[in-house]
Amino acid sequence: xxxxxxxxxxxPAQAAEDAPAGRRRGGTARRVIEVVLLVALAVAMLFPxxxxxxxxxxxxxxxxxxxxxxxxxxxxxxxxxxxxxxxxGGRSDLxxxxxxxxxxxGASTILATVLGVPAAWAYSRFTLKAKKDQLFFILSxxxxxxxxxxxxxxxxxxxxxxxxSKLGLVLIYAAFNVPFTIWMMKGFVDEVPAEYEDAAMLDGxxxxxxxxxxxxxxxVPGIAATAVFALIFSWNEFVFAIFLTSSQEVRTAPPAIAxxxxxxxxxxxxxxxxxxxxxxxxxxxxxxxxxxxxxxVTLGAVRR
Amino acid sequence: MGTxxxxxxxxxxxxxxxxxxxxxxxxxxSFYVVLGPSGAGKTTTLRAIAGLEQLDEGSVHLDGRDxxxxxxxxxxxxxxxxxxxxxxxxxxxxxxASPLRARRASxxxxxxxVTKVSGLLHIxxxxxxxxxxxxxxxxxxxxxxxxLVRRPRAFLMDEPLTNLDLKLRVEMRTExxxxxxxxxxxxxxxxxxxxxxxxxxxxxxxxxxxKVQQVGTPTEVYERPANQWVAGFVGSPRxxxxxxxxxxxxxxxxxxxxxxxxxxTTARDGHPLMLGLRAEDLSVETRSEASLPGELYGLEPLGxxxxxxxxxxxxxxxxxxxxxxxxxxxxxxSVAVDLDRAHLFDAExxxxxxxPGR
Numbered sequence: 212x213x214x215x216x217x218x219x220x221x222x223p224a225q226a227a228e229d230a231p232a233g234r235r236r237g238g239t240a241r242r243v244i245e246v247v248l249l250v251a252l253a254v255a256m257l258f259p260x261x262x263x264x265x266x267x268x269x270x271x272x273x274x275x276x277x278x279x280x281x282x283x284x285x286x287x288x289x290x291x292x293x294x295x296x297x298x299x300g301g302r303s304d305l306x307x308x309x310x311x312x313x314x315x316x317g318a319s320t321i322l323a324t325v326l327g328v329p330a331a332w333a334y335s336r337f338t339l340k341a342k343k344d345q346l347f348f349i350l351s352x353x354x355x356x357x358x359x360x361x362x363x364x365x366x367x368x369x370x371x372x373x374x375x376s377k378l379g380l381v382l383i384y385a386a387f388n389v390p391f392t393i394w395m396m397k398g399f400v401d402e403v404p405a406e407y408e409d410a411a412m413l414d415g416x417x418x419x420x421x422x423x424x425x426x427x428x429x430x431v432p433g434i435a436a437t438a439v440f441a442l443i444f445s446w447n448e449f450v451f452a453i454f455l456t457s458s459q460e461v462r463t464a465p466p467a468i469a470x471x472x473x474x475x476x477x478x479x480x481x482x483x484x485x486x487x488x489x490x491x492x493x494x495x496x497x498x499x500x501x502x503x504x505x506x507x508v509t510l511g512a513v514r515r
Numbered sequence: 516m517g518t519x520x521x522x523x524x525x526x527x528x529x530x531x532x533x534x535x536x537x538x539x540x541x542x543x544x545s546f547y548v549v550l551g552p553s554g555a556g557k558t559t560t561l562r563a564i565a566g567l568e569q570l571d572e573g574s575v576h577l578d579g580r581d582x583x584x585x586x587x588x589x590x591x592x593x594x595x596x597x598x599x600x601x602x603x604x605x606x607x608x609x610x611x612a613s614p615l616r617a618r619r620a621s622x623x624x625x626x627x628x629v630t631k632v633s634g635l636l637h638i639x640x641x642x643x644x645x646x647x648x649x650x651x652x653x654x655x656x657x658x659x660x661x662x663l664v665r666r667p668r669a670f671l672m673d674e675p676l677t678n679l680d681l682k683l684r685v686e687m688r689t690e691x692x693x694x695x696x697x698x699x700x701x702x703x704x705x706x707x708x709x710x711x712x713x714x715x716x717x718x719x720x721x722x723x724x725x726k727v728q729q730v731g732t733p734t735e736v737y738e739r740p741a742n743q744w745v746a747g748f749v750g751s752p753r754x755x756x757x758x759x760x761x762x763x764x765x766x767x768x769x770x771x772x773x774x775x776x777x778x779x780t781t782a783r784d785g786h787p788l789m790l791g792l793r794a795e796d797l798s799v800e801t802r803s804e805a806s807l808p809g810e811l812y813g814l815e816p817l818g819x820x821x822x823x824x825x826x827x828x829x830x831x832x833x834x835x836x837x838x839x840x841x842x843x844x845x846x847x848x849s850v851a852v853d854l855d856r857a858h859l860f861d862a863e864x865x866x867x868x869x870x871p872g873r
Contacts, residue, residue: 406600409567412587413594414661415617425602 266483290484308467316445319384327392335400349390357450388441399433436503517668517701524573533559535725550712551722557705593662594671601646607657608642632664669701743860755832757790770828791858794835803851811846
């Protein structure tokens, strides 16, 4: 997932800055080496991103210039226009794919959340037979990489008429996100004392009302974090998207962008610009809910 | 207003038998205390009455009607939780109003009831605060107000004073007794603090390992413990227990002492017994025909009195004495015993030997 790279880079860099006094006493030489290594790592990690950004705003002749132009290139927004506007002046095919991505990722995330949150609550609150085994079974559906199951799913989808439909993608993404939602949300539900619900039931509410009115509001940060992770998975997903869809009307952005590469000539400016447009929503979304995301990642690390 | 009857409650959590046939009959309007050490099943009993715990066996009757299958809401009870369980996002006012809102009371009714109960508990100035802005004692009062705002069949209280500091706890003890007297109503109160039980209760049920050991008034439980365990659990300092057997008209201790045999003792000669002696029924300052030889082990001055630890052979006896008492450890002394107030237990079953006329 894209997020893992973004998080991996700043984390060690920050650790070096906030190094405890004990490590600082270890000598400046060591610290210099640390910083140099981290900078080298950061450059290696971030260079492709930087190059992508630069390519997306270069004139085509600068994109193909040899030797490459780093600084003195001509600025243009034509590639971004090409992402959204077709050659005939109407909507471009890519913009349709982006819309498909929004619909599929959004719907599958909503579906996974609506199904997963109550399930997580039930697994947290009730005594069930073989609860641990059930939870392990649910998690085990995530063990298999998509590419392993894509052929059987393709065959099943063909029988059901779900091939090349947005509904098919929504269902398969939801199926992958529900186990994740259950596991992550169970942690959040565990953190909310069951006694709030007990108290609400004695106040005169039913069990479901107690959950909806008293526990659910306390779960909002957790739901936000979980939903963002689910959204990122659905947004970035490539394997199912390319195997299960074929028409332009259904295709989501990842296979559509990949499809730009492979003709006789590749419009790298357009590829870079669409990649930037593709990456932005996730970054913006993750930024907006960053507090909740950290809560989700570090859940259980700190006892309150 | 409400009677609560639990019959043969059984509940296990995995391997642990939390309730092993608990039967309680709480009369209307009483202050009924369930007393026991932690892990005795007190909270589970209360939660079973509230309908929060699915029972393996047994029934709960409220006002004579079988409520075993009823939801917590339908049982018309109010509960104060040990952790208070105040809703964290809501103000004290909204917390207290919650039971009324759930029952769709009008906002004027709600505001009247909340004002009244907050006056009773002196929490008017807390009403707009959230739980995070309150101290433990304040949260405790708000939790109490949430229960008292309505007139349910019965009030269930799960160790409501345990998380308070000592001074507040003593204060709230008096307060709760006052509230019970002024409001009436049936209180089922769970605690592991025998002082709370003895000072507040009309009736006490002593619980141990999911079984009721004894039910009675505080005086009965203290003066006539049904078995050795209740005798040891209720009373501070702890009752001193000495192994002995009856021989003719004497009680002969394992540690070599002899005492006149109380007339009411029904035990066969030679049957192993335990002699239970409360600290206030012993004296190191008076002489008596019935006395135990021992040596001074230590003094615990407690201000209003001093507890004297006396070693009788290998066993320890606690004696209540005047604060001025003095002595040096190792000093020989004799402990006068008030045999009319002594307790005898069958050492094999632990049950109290009946004492006619007591």
